[in-house]
Amino acid sequence: MNDHIRQRLPDLVGAALAIALGSYAWITSADYAAGTLRDMGPGFFPRLAAGGLILLGMLLALATLKSPPSRFGGDRPELSSVLLIGAALISFALLIERNGLFPAIFVAVLLSTFASDNRNISRSVLLAALTAGACVAVFILGLNLPMKVFAL
Numbered sequence: 580m581n582d583h584i585r586q587r588l589p590d591l592v593g594a595a596l597a598i599a600l601g602s603y604a605w606i607t608s609a610d611y612a613a614g615t616l617r618d619m620g621p622g623f624f625p626r627l628a629a630g631g632l633i634l635l636g637m638l639l640a641l642a643t644l645k646s647p648p649s650r651f652g653g654d655r656p657e658l659s660s661v662l663l664i665g666a667a668l669i670s671f672a673l674l675i676e677r678n679g680l681f682p683a684i685f686v687a688v689l690l691s692t693f694a695s696d697n698r699n700i701s702r703s704v705l706l707a708a709l710t711a712g713a714c715v716a717v718f719i720l721g722l723n724l725p726m727k728v729f730a731l
Contacts, residue, residue: 586648594643597636604629660694667691679727680719684711 584591604625611622667690674683685707692703718724 583644587643587646590643591640594636594640597639598633599636601629601632601634601636604632663690663694667694677730679729681711681715681728684714 608622608625608629611625612620613622613626614620667687670690671683671687674686688707688710689703692698692706715728719726719728
């Protein structure tokens with residue numbers, strides 16, 4: 580195998596997986612009518628997402644071949660970071676139904692910000708509040724999803 584390809588193999592495998600997953604989704608959604616932009620059918624969004632995934636996989640492959648090789652598997656994450664990300668996911672799952680969208684997102688983002696080496700409490704609280712507020716604006720106000728913002 581060419582040394583140029585071997586040094587970039589992890590990124591190329593990721594690109595190939597993205598292309599393969601997008602191709603699978605495209606083929607699987609071929610049985611559904613796509614419709615038009617004005618009158619979308621059940622196959623419109625799956626094909627749009629699959630095409631985007633294929634395109635991103637191709638762009639990743641091209642960027643990988645033109646860039647210097649990346650280091651793969653050199654640094655391992657700290658155990659505390661892995662546990663904090665896991666705790667963030669579990670807290671979201673436990674809080675979303677009982678407490679509502681805003682508290683669930685707020686706690687999950689707050690916990691996940693402490694997985695970084697660059698910890699700052701005030702910045703973490705601000706990021707968590709802005710992210711939770713943006714999610715409320717998009718999902719509840721914008722898309723009118725039937726979710727509780729706060730459970731009282």
